[in-house]
Structure formats: structure tokens, C-alpha cells
Amino acid sequence: MRLTYLTLSLLIFMSLSCSSEDETVLNEIEETESIYFPPLNSETWDTVSPLDLQWNTSALTELSDFLNSSNTKSFIILHKGKIAWEAYFNDHTETSGWYWASAGKTLTTTVTGIAQDQGLLDINNKVSDYLGTGWTNITIDKENLITCTNLLSMTSGLDDTLGDSAAPENLQYVADANNRWAYHNVYVKLQDVIATVSNQSWSDYFDENLKNKIGMSGSWFNLDDLSVYWSNTRSMARFGLMTYANGKWDNTQIVSESFLNEATNTSQNINKSYGYLWWLNGKSSFHLPQTQFEFPGELIPNGPSDMYCALGKNDQKIYIVPSKDLVIVRMGEAADASNFALSNYDNELWEKLNNVFN
Structure with a gap:
């Protein structure tokens, strides 16, 4: 613009x-x-030259080779909203769809914030206020300790060892809410909360209040008890851009800046590197999925300290770096033998990216 x-x-x-x-x-x-915002009903998207940004173009060639060799399907770098670099690999194209995996958790975060902005819910209220009792397999007194904020921050205290299912029979007691951080797909219950309070289906409310307002394509599909998002890469970039712009799309506030500030800062006192389903860099320690260990140091040491990330299985990624005005998106297969949302691949990738930007 x-x-x-x-x-x-x-x-x-x-x-x-x-x-x-x-x-x-x-x-x-x-x-x-x-900040530039691409038109809602058009595939056009303004670009900016890496040369004009004084980036190292030879390092971009090295980055492309690295991405191609690590099972990447698509990669986009936005600078202040404009496409600075975009690449597709292995028969993937601009219109090809792919799944977000757990990077899509942050879509649920944003829509929860929108519903709260509209006065439909309060994330500090207990989940049973909206779903009724019996949505877990634990006693009512323990269930009533679990708030919507606990679902957003992964501190529900529910069992995280029974696979991906969020069915009630798998939601068993391990600890009181707020006493344990454990990566778990119980967050999906927030989609049920939003459907209940809005008197709409989850997908209809999502389309009306987020997807259509920022020009995304894509749709939700069911995988067991989960709802997983699928779209082209530019739609993922649109979501990252809206978040980078403090919840705005052009002149429209999609989700409040105050909620996004909460969502992209430490949400609890156990895992400092976790917000509301967003991963946070630059903190003094972090926890990983499926462990109860605290690891010292930053989540992604090579990454900028103010970066926050949406991370999904098989290396689906949105990196947002306010200090550098960057939104970076990666879609593809797992880069290596590890298929977790976070692996050493993030650090290796940022080594290549730093060569471009520095």
C-alpha cells in the first residue's frame, strides 16, 4: 500500500x-x-525485491536447495505484507492445498479471541459453563477447575498419553488444572464451545468471522475427534499477516490487539515458551510435547528472540518476527525422521535464513 x-x-x-x-x-x-494487504477476492499479491531489501541473493539459492532437499512443498517470505520470496517444490503449486496440522491450533486461538471480543464467552470461565458437565472422564469438582484459558495454554491437567483423541473417555485426570503443562489435543473442545455460544457450526463461524474477512481459502476436515485445516500456502500467509498486523486486515480489526498480546506471550508459569497455542522464542527455558522435562535456553537459538510460531506435525510452520517485519510460511512433508511439530530442523532452517537477512 x-x-x-x-x-x-x-x-x-x-x-x-x-x-x-x-x-x-x-x-x-x-x-x-x-503494511500491505492483498485484495480479498483476487490472487494478485504485490511483491518486493530481495535486492531492494538488501538481502543476500546467493544465500537465497542455498536456502532453496536446502528446502528442496528437506521435503518442502512450499515456502513464502513476506516483508511488511508483500511477497519477498516464494518457492514451490516437488510438483506443489500456488493453488495446491496442504494440511496445517497443529499449526492450525492458532486458528482456534484467534477465533476464540474473536468470540470473546463479541461477548460470546470469557476465556476465564470454566469449560463446563458452556459444554455442561461430563465433557471429560473426571469428577465434576476437578472438571470445574478447567477453564477455557487452560485449554489455550495446555494446562488442563488431563492425560496426554492416550493419542490424539479428545473423546471424553480419553480425557482422564492427571493433575489439577494449572499444575501441569502437557501438549494435548483437548484444545479442540474450544471449537465446541464456540459452536455452542454462537449457535452456528464451528466451520460456519470460522468462515464468517475469520476466513472470509482476510480472503483465505481452504476448509476443515475431520480426523478422528480432531478438525484439521487444509488450504493453499498463501492462505496460511494471509493468516500470518493478519496476526503480524496486530489483528487487523487493512482497516478492519479482526481480533483485538489485546487478546493477541496475551496469546503471543507466556501463558502460564510452567512452559515459558508457550502462549495460547503459539510457541514463543527468546525465553529462558521450554518444554516439548510428550515430556515433562524443562530444557534450558531458547526454543530456536538461531531464530530472532521476538519470534513466535505456529508449528505443526511434519514441519508445517508460520514464523512471525515483528522486529524484522517478517512472516514466513513452510508447508511440506517431515524434513527428517522426526515428525514432531518442533525439531532441530527449525534451528537449521534459521541458520539458512540468517544468511539471507544478515
Whole structure:
């Protein structure tokens, strides 16, 4: 989005004559004008040259070779919303669909925030306020300790060893809510909460309040008790861009900035590197799925310290880096023998990316 002559004149006038409150508005206008948003009903997307950004183009060639050799299907780098680099591999194309896996958990986070912004729910309320009792296989007094925030932060205290199913019979007691962090697909119950409070299906509410408002393609499909999202890569990038823009799409606030700030900061005192289904870099320690160990150091040492990430099985990824104005998306098969959402591949990938940006 380019500043028009009229807009520039307005900004100059405001900067000379405005109060401190008006200066806040001016800053918001400047911030919005600096971010490009692709049209909602078009496949066109403005680009910016890596040369103009003073990136190392020879390192981009090395990055491309690395991505191709690590089972990548697609990769996009946005800078302030514009496509700075986009590549497809192994017969994958711009229109090809692929699954988000657990990177799609952050879609549920965002839609939960939208529902709260609309006054349909309060994430601090217990889940049974919305689903009734008996949505787990534990006693009512223990079940009533579990809030929507516990589902967002993976601190429900429910068993995480019974596979991916979120069926009630698999949701058994391990610890009181807030006393244990464990990566678990119980978060999907938030989709049931939203369907209940909105009197719509989960997918209809999602389409109306997020997907259509930012021009995404794709759809949800059921996998056992889970609902998994499938789309092309640019739709994943659109979601990352909206999040990078503090919940805005162009001049429309999709989800409140205050909720996103909560979602992308440490959500509990056990795993410092976890927000509301977002992974956080730059913290002093982290936990990994299927373990109760605390590991010292940053989640992705080679990555920027302010980066937060949506990470899914087989290396589906959205990296958001506010300090560098970057949104980076990777879709594909597992890069190596590990198919977890997080592996050493993230660190190796950021070594290649740093060569591009530095």
C-alpha cells in the first residue's frame, strides 16, 4: 500500500498541529499505511525485491536447495505484507492445498479471541459453563477447575498419553488444572464451545468471522475427534499477516490487539515458551510435547528472540518476527525422521535464513 499525496499532506499537517492524543492516531495511520494487504477476492499479491531489501541473493539459492532437499512443498517470505520470496517444490503449486496440522491450533486461538471480543464467552470461565458437565472422564469438582484459558495454554491437567483423541473417555485426570503443562489435543473442545455460544457450526463461524474477512481459502476436515485445516500456502500467509498486523486486515480489526498480546506471550508459569497455542522464542527455558522435562535456553537459538510460531506435525510452520517485519510460511512433508511439530530442523532452517537477512 503506497501513501497517496493527500495522505502524506494529511500526515504532515497532523504532525505539526495535533495534540498527544492525535499523535497516537497519527502513529496508527502510519503503521497501517506501512503494511500491505492483498485484495480479498483476487490472487494478485504485490511483491518486493530481495535486492531492494538488501538481502543476500546467493544465500537465497542455498536456502532453496536446502528446502528442496528437506521435503518442502512450499515456502513464502513476506516483508511488511508483500511477497519477498516464494518457492514451490516437488510438483506443489500456488493453488495446491496442504494440511496445517497443529499449526492450525492458532486458528482456534484467534477465533476464540474473536468470540470473546463479541461477548460470546470469557476465556476465564470454566469449560463446563458452556459444554455442561461430563465433557471429560473426571469428577465434576476437578472438571470445574478447567477453564477455557487452560485449554489455550495446555494446562488442563488431563492425560496426554492416550493419542490424539479428545473423546471424553480419553480425557482422564492427571493433575489439577494449572499444575501441569502437557501438549494435548483437548484444545479442540474450544471449537465446541464456540459452536455452542454462537449457535452456528464451528466451520460456519470460522468462515464468517475469520476466513472470509482476510480472503483465505481452504476448509476443515475431520480426523478422528480432531478438525484439521487444509488450504493453499498463501492462505496460511494471509493468516500470518493478519496476526503480524496486530489483528487487523487493512482497516478492519479482526481480533483485538489485546487478546493477541496475551496469546503471543507466556501463558502460564510452567512452559515459558508457550502462549495460547503459539510457541514463543527468546525465553529462558521450554518444554516439548510428550515430556515433562524443562530444557534450558531458547526454543530456536538461531531464530530472532521476538519470534513466535505456529508449528505443526511434519514441519508445517508460520514464523512471525515483528522486529524484522517478517512472516514466513513452510508447508511440506517431515524434513527428517522426526515428525514432531518442533525439531532441530527449525534451528537449521534459521541458520539458512540468517544468511539471507544478515
